[in-house]
Amino acid sequence: MVDAANAKPHFDVDHAPIAHLNGECHDWAGMDGDALVQALRAQGEEWCGMVAERCPHLFAAMPVFVTSAQVQQMHAIIAAVERVVALPGWHEGRSAARGVFYGYDFHLNEQGAHLIEINTNAGGGFLNALLIDSQREAGLYGEAAAEANLEQQFLAMFRNEWRLAHGDVPLKSVAIVDEQPESQYLYPEFLLAQRMFERAGIAAYIADPSALQARDGGLYLGEQKIDLVYNRLTDFSLQRHPALRQVYLDGSAVVTPDPAHYEHYADKRNLARLSDADALRALGASEADIATLLAGVPQTRLVAGADHEQWWQERKHWFFKPATGYGSKGSYSGAKVTKRVFGEIMHDGYVAQRMAAPGDRMVCLPGMEPQSLKYDVRCYVYDGRVQLVAARLYQGQTTNFRTPGGGFAPVRVVE
Numbered sequence: 175m176v177d178a179a180n181a182k183p184h185f186d187v188d189h190a191p192i193a194h195l196n197g198e199c200h201d202w203a204g205m206d207g208d209a210l211v212q213a214l215r216a217q218g219e220e221w222c223g224m225v226a227e228r229c230p231h232l233f234a235a236m237p238v239f240v241t242s243a244q245v246q247q248m249h250a251i252i253a254a255v256e257r258v259v260a261l262p263g264w265h266e267g268r269s270a271a272r273g274v275f276y277g278y279d280f281h282l283n284e285q286g287a288h289l290i291e292i293n294t295n296a297g298g299g300f301l302n303a304l305l306i307d308s309q310r311e312a313g314l315y316g317e318a319a320a321e322a323n324l325e326q327q328f329l330a331m332f333r334n335e336w337r338l339a340h341g342d343v344p345l346k347s348v349a350i351v352d353e354q355p356e357s358q359y360l361y362p363e364f365l366l367a368q369r370m371f372e373r374a375g376i377a378a379y380i381a382d383p384s385a386l387q388a389r390d391g392g393l394y395l396g397e398q399k400i401d402l403v404y405n406r407l408t409d410f411s412l413q414r415h416p417a418l419r420q421v422y423l424d425g426s427a428v429v430t431p432d433p434a435h436y437e438h439y440a441d442k443r444n445l446a447r448l449s450d451a452d453a454l455r456a457l458g459a460s461e462a463d464i465a466t467l468l469a470g471v472p473q474t475r476l477v478a479g480a481d482h483e484q485w486w487q488e489r490k491h492w493f494f495k496p497a498t499g500y501g502s503k504g505s506y507s508g509a510k511v512t513k514r515v516f517g518e519i520m521h522d523g524y525v526a527q528r529m530a531a532p533g534d535r536m537v538c539l540p541g542m543e544p545q546s547l548k549y550d551v552r553c554y555v556y557d558g559r560v561q562l563v564a565a566r567l568y569q570g571q572t573t574n575f576r577t578p579g580g581g582f583a584p585v586r587v588v589e
Contacts, residue, residue, distance in 0.1 A: 195239040195315075195588065197546075199538035205237055205584065206312035213308035217366070225362050231575050233305055234583035235537050238549050238565035239316060240282060242587055247287040248553055249560060251470035252278050254463040255292070255439075255448060256558040261457045265438050270338040271428055272557040273435035274331055274404065275299045280551045281532040288530035289448075289471045290550070293500070294431040294440040295406055299328070299554050300366040302564040302582055309584055316586030319563035329374050331556045335430045336402050345401055347377040349393075351418070352406040355380050359575070360406075367404065383407065388417040393427035402428040408500050410436035442497045442525045445474035477524040485526070486516060492526040494519050502572035510571070535567055537579035545569075547580055 195203060210233060214222045225232060255278075258264065277296025281288045303324040310318065321327050336345040348371050350364050358364070364380045371378035381395055386403075393400045403418065411433045412419035421427040438444075447453045449471040454464045477485065477494065485492075489508030496504045506515060508526070532548040539545075547567040553560045566573045567580040575581055 192239055192241050192588065196533065196535045199236065199536055199544060203237070203239070203315050205235070205314065206309060207235075209312050210305065210308045213304055217304075217369075221362060221365060229359065229362065229575065229581075231577055231579075232301065232581045234547075234565070234567040234581045235539055235579040236535060236567075237309075237314060237316075237584045237586045238533070238535050238551070238567070239586050239588055240319070240551065240563075242589055244282050244287050245319060245563065245587055247470060248278070248280055248289075248551070248563070250466050251280075251287065251289050252553060252555060252560065253558065254459075254466040254470075255289075257463055258448065258454065258457065258459050258467070259438050261459065263457050265434075267434055268438065269422075269432050269434045271335045271430045271432060271435075272338070273431035273439075274335060274556060275431075276435075276439065276555040278553040278555055280553070281530045282549075282551055283531045283533060285530075287470055287551075289445075290527065290530060291442060291445065291495070292439045294410075294435040295408070296552065296554060297360045297363060297406070298552070298564065298582055299562070300363045300370070301360070302554070302562060302584075303328070304366065305564075305582055306562060306584055314584075314586055316588040319585040319587050321561050324562060325370055325373075327561055328370060331561075332371075332402065332404070332430075334557075336428055339425060339428050340401075345376055347398060347401045348379070348404055349386065349395055349400045349402075350378065350380045350404045350406065351383050351386070354382055355406075358406075364406070383415045383418055386417045388420040388426070391426050393417065393421045400427055402430065405429050405431055410440070410498070410500075442474070442495050442499070443476060445471060445527065446476055446525060449473045472530045473528040475526050477519060477526050479520040482520050485520065489516065491529055493529055494524050494526050497523045497525050502574075505572060507571055535565075535583075537567065539579050542578070545579065547577060549583065551585060 273294050275296050277293035278289060279291050281290055306318055306320045333345055350367050352358050355361055355364055368378040368380055379395055385395055387394045409415055412422060418429060422429040422432050448467050451464055451468060492508040494506045494508060532550050534546050535549050536544055537547050547569055549565045549567045551565050554562050563585045565583040565585050567583050568574050569577045
């Protein structure tokens, strides 16, 4: 933890309950908006204008406060998941690469921290680093939930992915790959990643996978040989992208994250195993890890059409997610699902996760009434190590970056 800051003396916040900190709009507990604007403009007027036009609700108006105990529980859950995934019998096969920017997403409430899903190509790492760095000198109450020198941490992460496959051979070129990347909502983040690599002397390109070719024992973008692919695709198996799948399988280029990372962590059917004591014992998990996971992973079950009537009767207690979905697409709160959609859920490869309420954060914007937004907390993790913790503020069923005052928010840790 870094940058501990003192509160203004007129209010004794040292013992203020976390619900009070998140439930009010105190001036001393807010962000330095001018510092954020300055950090955005430092990326160039064109980049800043792109963010304002495409992503007007990318950054939240307020920080989110969490307790050190909540942070400790999130770290414990992540560590337990990592140990279980490493056990023989979890899944067959694993690549040398560890997988960059895992996102462990949590709901925090009075019952503790609840792991709602794991993402293996989590967006927002570079954007949150920019946000966090803009606030390091702002004197915010609490401590930043992030490592120092995040850019160096990120560079070391990508270089380690390359080193695991190629030893001391220098990493020379990177392709940041997504379908039609310039049309992606988080395209501004791709530009941040590209600039980071270039500052380190690594050639970096943003490319559609259709522009890549596997030939001559390597991966090429035109005549440029690509050493490493920073994979932002949602085709997790790479079945629709044969050139990338070929170099991933034959090892002629490093692809991170890769299909094995998704299979081991992000497929939501894994949550059913992580919340099943008998399944965990059968794998050989320790009783301590089993207790940590049962307390921190909401019960998750595979949905079976044969149980149609029972699921319908109990639906209000569950949140339904496609097992191989992403970005909240096709996810439904059981309390709001219609009969028609429920029928589709019963036959379309879903999991059901017991409801774990997200936290609430009061947000105050000039000229508007205070409003209570939901938030979730994402731990960005590499090789089991938490690099930074960020929150997402939103209204509605899932995070959406469409809410005034919502978006990515810095997390501040208090006792």
